[in-house]
Amino acid sequence: MAFFNPYTFVPAPPRGPRGDALPDGLRDGPPDGHHRWHAGRWTGRIEVTMRVITPLLVMRTDRENPAGHRHLQVATCDDGRVDLAPTQIKGMMRAAFEAATCSRFGVFEHHRPLGYRTAADGTELRPALVRDGLVVLPGPLRAGGVDRPATFPVTAWGETAGGGRTWLLAGFAHGDEIDAVVDAATWSVLGVHQPDNAPAPATGQHVVRGLLHATGPTIRAKRAERLVVTSVVSSGPNTEPLTQRESRTIRGDDAEALVIGLRELIADQRAVHVSARSDEISGRGVPPWEYLGHEPGRTAWSRHLYDVGTGPAPTWVGPDTVLPPTGDRTVTCWTEVRRTRLRPVMISRLTYADPPDRLLDASLHPADRLDQLSAADRVFGWTRGRRKGGPDPQGPEAHRGQLRVTELISPAACDAVEEIAELTLDPLSTPKPSQGRFYLGAGDGGPMGSGVRREGFFDAASQALLGRKVYPHHRELEGVDSDEIRAKRRYRPAVENGQPRPLQDKQNVTLHEWVRPHSEFRFTLRVTNLHPMELGALLWLLDPLRCGRPDRPARHRLGMGRPLGFGAVELTATAVDLCDGEAMSTFLDTLGATVPVKIDPSELAGEFEAGMRGRGFGEVLDVLRAALVGYPKADRGVPTPVRYPRNGTSPIYEWYVQNEKDAVGGDAQVLRRRGRGDRLTENR
Structure with missing residues (x-):
């Protein structure tokens, strides 16, 4: 039986020593700062509506049993509204922006070789x-x-x-x-x-x-x-x-x-x-x-x-x-x-032979200096990482970023929070990064060979990381009620004494409520001195039909349970009030006699996409779009489940054990580099 893996990867191709392969405006360089309005840079506000598509899990621990199993409820503020932090929105948007602009990784701390357990021989x-x-x-x-x-x-x-x-x-x-x-x-x-x-x-x-x-x-x-x-x-x-x-x-x-x-x-x-x-x-x-x-x-x-x-x-x-x-x-x-x-x-x-960072092109490593900042670092902020030997003592340690999430208005909990019958989620057990078949590809961009043995993973001479991990949207969960979502659980519970049971331990959690679909959050993005290409990338991500498809709007992912299909949200820019820094200065110098030119969001978003495709980064946008649109509801009329690998009702790890054995005969399953639907099959 075929199934889709819950996550895939957006390619992270080499970008040149200073991002030189990217369009102008997305290459590495110092930020313009916040001290003045710069000519050719855009400043202002973007009002955004975030609509919940599948149940949103913004949770807090209500209680914990002696086994470490947590019972969760929706986090709420003292005023009775859903408690969603602006930093959560900013983190979600940064991840998408990093992928779309081929920016440096904001965080990548895998500087030591990973480990694997040997056979008992x-x-x-x-x-x-x-x-x-x-x-x-x-x-x-x-x-x-x-x-x-x-x-x-x-x-x-x-x-x-x-x-x-x-x-x-x-x-x-x-x-x-x-x-x-x-x-x-x-x-x-x-x-x-x-x-x-x-x-x-x-x-x-x-x-x-x-x-x-x-x-x-x-x-x-x-x-x-x-x-x-x-x-x-x-x-x-x-x-x-x-x-x-x-x-x-x-x-x-x-x-x-x-x-x-x-x-x-x-x-x-x-x-x-x-x-x-x-x-x-x-x-x-x-x-x-x-x-x-x-x-x-x-x-x-x-x-x-x-x-x-x-x-x-x-x-x-x-x-x-x-x-x-x-x-x-x-x-x-x-x-x-x-x-x-x-x-x-x-x-x-x-x-393994090499640490993960040796399998990542040097141009994608986190920036060490202010003049190395990529587009995502400049827009969303940057802090110098502390590698072996300590940071370079020269220059600033951080940059605040040119974007702030403000005026966040969450829905009232009495309207947005839906109580549900107790639902224990199955453990979100993924292959660890040391499971190279699910994180690595061949160095030439193709998939890893099915016969590569486990001890041969993480070889910088012949392999590369697949890219940036993303969780594609589960389209089959759109527009269905809570009971149907519960019935569509794709993760079979563990088995004890021949009977399936949802084990409650520290590896999983139990839900008692969630933020219901169609709930809306509203917030404002305040931006300062963004390059037109940086702003274009941001507006591209805030247009669900442009970064998605006309008949399949894009869905970003937020909160817990993303591998299970929870947390799909639609981001839409509902109002844009931005102007060029030089025009703003002229407007103030003339006491309003000269009206600053307003921006056309669609035009800038289109210029961003055209610039990326013109520089050979179209595949990045195609794979990201495929993830935002999501896995199909059915393949040739047959529903294809989205879940982690498992053989029948046996424990998840047994699938991976068998997959490693299959490598001896060259039959191990691997994830492909392109993320248009990484389909695996069960071993029966």
Whole structure:
């Protein structure tokens, strides 16, 4: 069954070093400022009506249950009107303006490589040790003419009567040096002992020495930790000797680079668990080494993800992971067989080759100086971002922008807010940016190859970002009542015990009301010293028939729930009072004897579109228009749902897991670069 993805991308093509490929007036340069009226620049006001097309979710939290699930109501002011902030309108308009004018990204903070979780395949790994400025790869163990990795599983965890976990290796901790008696036939550890205290091996046994690598009870079925073998002590009588090949030692700059990479990888893994709302590791109310259950977030966190310091902790946790290690300490870790790259645990989160900002053309990076401002920066405002090394101390840190949203009049809540039966939304689970198939295309502008493996994502030499993310309008929700909207839910709920259920947890929310369609907001845009092309772009976006189509007006998107089709609004400029700066000065100098020339909004909007097409940026406007118009109600008479991928009623993530498996045969699904309807299909 085919379905449309809830989001697509407006192309963000290279614009030249200073936006030189764009029409004059949209290229990079300093703003004209607010201190005077400039000749050839337009100043004045634009009155706008914003009509709600699909239910608008401008919400506040009414209450939150112990599981973190929020119940939402429409935000209202003390005067009984819907509480919509001018900054929300400005943000919506800036996003559309950035895309339409091919401006620089206002914010783009992806300066470090993203990560992905590796497969659980221990045969592709070998142990590694970090100590004394060196990276040591212990040589493989050899017995019976066969080489094996220098590591053994050691049974370390038992299960308590209550389903908890108990440490079986009393007296030993992560990082300790131990001797182990191993069975030569089964290649298993029979017992562990303090160094030089192991009994003499019997026939068919060996004694080896190494370091205990313990990560904790991180998954439900885990029973073993790992012993990294550093030497063979002895073999039993009448037993083929066990030997260890020479270790490989990496020194100098190469070793330092590996350790820095490992340190950054650990920092990245820790950062993944910190969100704007909470720290998953330290914020769950119990120590991170505690096993509370098998559900995600309730197992113990892996040892490298937290620091104990001098605080109380079970004996097994051992010392914190400090890189590079101090004193005579040694850090145990893992490296891949086919390439030398360190990882803290066997099933680890690794980073891609390049950070996302290397896949974005330099001309689209956020401005660092006032003379680099693109059209969106000048019109809507700019703040210098803080990259690695700090901002350039020279020049202003910010620009206020040449546009303000004022005189916002919201409808009365008693008229605009509609109470609905309790509606729990399905989680808005999207592929994370590390899911490259949904964010990347080929460097030549085509789609990513269906056979590209996950570890090959984010390669700046052959790939590029698809563009600016937008949520196309869901036309099938126009003109329908609340009951029908509820019935048209395209997201199937999770399944428990064979029965679908709308799970209420911290990943989703429950609605009790929304701003009803046909409600109207009114506001005024006050602009100062806009270039005719900048003003033309603004007026183009405020004409629903021009940036849309005569039979399909454009719908911008505002508020929560945009992937579900909520928050479609129509913006219309109802009155325009603008004049040229020179004409305004003359008007004042002559005390009104000379009437300033008024503007023709349609003419300026047309000049903007013609200028963009004349410079080869017509595809940008075409794709943006397709998103504003929205996905069709039906494809050849058959309704095509708009939703995230899912196989039947199974969890969403299973679709992505299967899609990665399909890449092996070259059949993985990807988003195309053009956004005229990114159609995917279900895997049955």
